[in-house]
Amino acid sequence: MSPRFPGNGTRRGESLLTMIRIWVNGAEILVEPGSSVAAALLSNGVAVFRHSVTGEPRAALCGMGVCFECLVQIDGDLQVRSCQVAVREGMRVTT
Amino acid sequence: MIVIVGAGPAGIAAALQVREFGLAFTVIDDNPTAGGQIWRGDADRTRMLGGELRTGTRVLSIDAAAHTLLVEDADGARWVPYSKLILATGSRELLLPFPGWTLPGVFGAGGLQALVKSGLKVGGKRVVVAGTGPLLLAVAALLRAKGANVRLIAEQAPVSALAGFAAALLRRPAKLLQGAGLGWSLAGVPYLPNCWVTSAEGAGQVERVTLRRGAKTLTEECDYAAIGYGLVPNDELRTLAGDSEDVIVAETGDVEYAWLAGEAAGYRAAGRPLDESALVAARAFDAALQGAFALRPELRELAAPETLVCRCEDVSYARLAAWGSFRAAKLQTRCGMGPCQGRVCGAAVRFLFGWPDTSVRPPAFPARIASLAIQEPVTNGDKL
Ligand SMILES: Cc1cc2nc3c(=O)[nH]c(=O)nc-3n(C[C@H](O)[C@H](O)[C@H](O)COP(=O)(O)OP(=O)(O)OC[C@H]3O[C@@H](n4cnc5c(N)ncnc54)[C@H](O)[C@@H]3O)c2cc1C
Ligand code: FES
Numbered sequence: 001m002s003p004r005f006p007g008n009g010t011r012r013g014e015s016l017l018t019m020i021r022i023w024v025n026g027a028e029i030l031v032e033p034g035s036s037v038a039a040a041l042l043s044n045g046v047a048v049f050r051h052s053v054t055g056e057p058r059a060a061l062c063g064m065g066v067c068f069e070c071l072v073q074i075d076g077d078l079q080v081r082s083c084q085v086a087v088r089e090g091m092r093v094t095t
Numbered sequence: 096m097i098v099i100v101g102a103g104p105a106g107i108a109a110a111l112q113v114r115e116f117g118l119a120f121t122v123i124d125d126n127p128t129a130g131g132q133i134w135r136g137d138a139d140r141t142r143m144l145g146g147e148l149r150t151g152t153r154v155l156s157i158d159a160a161a162h163t164l165l166v167e168d169a170d171g172a173r174w175v176p177y178s179k180l181i182l183a184t185g186s187r188e189l190l191l192p193f194p195g196w197t198l199p200g201v202f203g204a205g206g207l208q209a210l211v212k213s214g215l216k217v218g219g220k221r222v223v224v225a226g227t228g229p230l231l232l233a234v235a236a237l238l239r240a241k242g243a244n245v246r247l248i249a250e251q252a253p254v255s256a257l258a259g260f261a262a263a264l265l266r267r268p269a270k271l272l273q274g275a276g277l278g279w280s281l282a283g284v285p286y287l288p289n290c291w292v293t294s295a296e297g298a299g300q301v302e303r304v305t306l307r308r309g310a311k312t313l314t315e316e317c318d319y320a321a322i323g324y325g326l327v328p329n330d331e332l333r334t335l336a337g338d339s340e341d342v343i344v345a346e347t348g349d350v351e352y353a354w355l356a357g358e359a360a361g362y363r364a365a366g367r368p369l370d371e372s373a374l375v376a377a378r379a380f381d382a383a384l385q386g387a388f389a390l391r392p393e394l395r396e397l398a399a400p401e402t403l404v405c406r407c408e409d410v411s412y413a414r415l416a417a418w419g420s421f422r423a424a425k426l427q428t429r430c431g432m433g434p435c436q437g438r439v440c441g442a443a444v445r446f447l448f449g450w451p452d453t454s455v456r457p458p459a460f461p462a463r464i465a466s467l468a469i470q471e472p473v474t475n476g477d478k479l
Contacts (some may be wrong), residue, residue: 035214036127043216047199047300051435054409057299059199061406061439063209064132065125066187068434069406079434083210084151086127 037082037083037093038063038070049082049095096121097364098164098175100154100332101183102144103131105345105357109181110144112361123166125153131185132177132205134351135212157332159339179364183345183357186326189442192404192412195295195304204323208234211241218242223304223315224427225249225292226323227388229260229349233323235281235319246315248281249290249306251324252388257288260387293397295320306394324390327442349384353379395447404447405440407433411446421450 019030022037022047031040038060041049047059050071060070065084073094074080082093097113099106101123113120122129127150129141141148152168163174188203195201198385202210211217214477221244224235250257290308295301303316328347336342345360347353355374362369381463398404408429418424421431421444428451430444431437 032214039214041211042210052409056197057199058197060202060210061206062188062203063206064187065411066435084125084127
């Protein structure tokens with residue numbers, strides 16, 4: 001199959017060079033391009049995204065932009081739904 | 096300009112149909128990528144929309160009398176005119192409250208599927224899939240394909256109802272093949288009818304769930320729980336639009352039904368006649384499905400008095416139960432007034448207490464303050 005055919009490659013052989021670097025609470029993590037911020041956080045062991053109005057730990061629930069449980073701070077923007085935003089090089093995320 | 100809200104199968108089908116009739120259109124979607132719930136990020140399926148697609152853009156409100164929409168994207172908000180509006184906004188999951196459902200690691204079933212499709216790694220994770228409907232099988236199959244250790248699938252429907260579903264499948268052989276494929280990829284995973292999650296426990300995140308199966312109780316250790324009780328249509332925009340000839344609603348359901356409904360919406364937007372027999376058959380299949388997976392009454396008893404029903408404002412079952420309607424409960428407890436605007440608790444409350452949610456108000460999504468300041472529709476051909 002042609003290498004230009006979209007959706008053709010598996011991610012398995014992807015080299016570190018194609019990974020995107022983002023900062024989560026000041027720590028650097030490498031994530032695959034195209035990943036949502038919520039997926040990147042969970043895949044890297046960040047289990048808690050925010051605390052509720054009474055202080056309970058919470059994380060992504062619906063995965064589709066509906067529940068607002070996945071709110072984090074991204075590049076200074078408060079309260080962004082992390083499941084609806086794709087990772088970008090150099091992005092700074094605060095949970 | 097025909098504006099289509101939603102770039103899932105229904106929105107894509109509507110767009111391609113409208114294009115075939117030679118009419119101009121724009122497709123708007125809140126997600127960063129097109130494809131909707133099922134083809135999320137599937138470049139092959141969504142590429143065909145071409146330059147007429149605006150992702151990362153959400154519709155906040157509709158002024159049907161002025162034929163305008165309030166849309167918001169990263170650059171801010173503006174009113175956009177339309178000649179015909181097609182609403183192909185799909186559905187969300189019904190999530191029911193039970194003790195521990197707010198723990199991190201408890202997701203909707205389709206919720207975990209969506210996160211996996213957007214890059215979440217689940218290799219080696221122990222996952223319990225529960226709730227109801229054929230979606231559970233699709234979710235479990237995807238999780239398994241991505242290397243997760245799917246411990247079990249708990250289906251709340253009784254065996255007798257599932258037999259009804261199997262009979263409906265026989266009338267739609269293409270579906271049966273899909274089902275058989277799923278069965279193969281799920282070989283070895285216990286599929287337990289008559290079984291549902293009664294609680295989730297863990298310190299700071301889910302570590303195990305307790306399930307009821309008939310009269311028995313079982314416990315399963317897990318890293319993630321994916322629990323969904325079927326789908327609820329996203330009909331807020333339709334409610335805001337009211338009855339307007341120029342607003343066309345594309346029904347939603349499984350992917351084939353949504354596609355047919357989208358095509359039909361395209362015909363209607365173009366004012367062309369259509370033979371709707373395929374759509375009618377899909378609608379009947381959907382109705383059979385809804386019947387087979389009807390929710391059992393025991394699920395109304397899952398929440399304990401202190402279980403939170405509204406997760407935005409942390410309102411417990413006991414505080415809600417004191418009121419006689421959603422409207423009264425909202426005013427008194429702020430239930431449904433948080434960022435999700437009742438999208439999660441509204442349908443749950445309808446199921447738990449039988450209260451209809453009669454109070455959709457614009458904006459359909461919580462908007463930034465700046466968006467709300469734009470009150471006057473701009474109708475002079477403002478470009479998207
Ligand atoms: C979480 C989930 C998982 C599912 N998984 C499956 C599956 O595996 N197999 C299956 O057959 N069916 C699945 N379904 C059912 C599924 O909805 C349909 O099969 C199919 O996606 C329906 O297509 P659609 O175009 O009607 O809606 P969708 O695919 O849901 O597309 C609707 C689109 O509208 C957008 N939208 C909604 N409101 C707004 C707004 N105000 N502004 C801007 N954009 C908006 C959404 O972002 C979404 O992209 C799933 C449903 C859900 C909720
Ligand atoms: S997980 Fe529900 S909005 Fe992001």
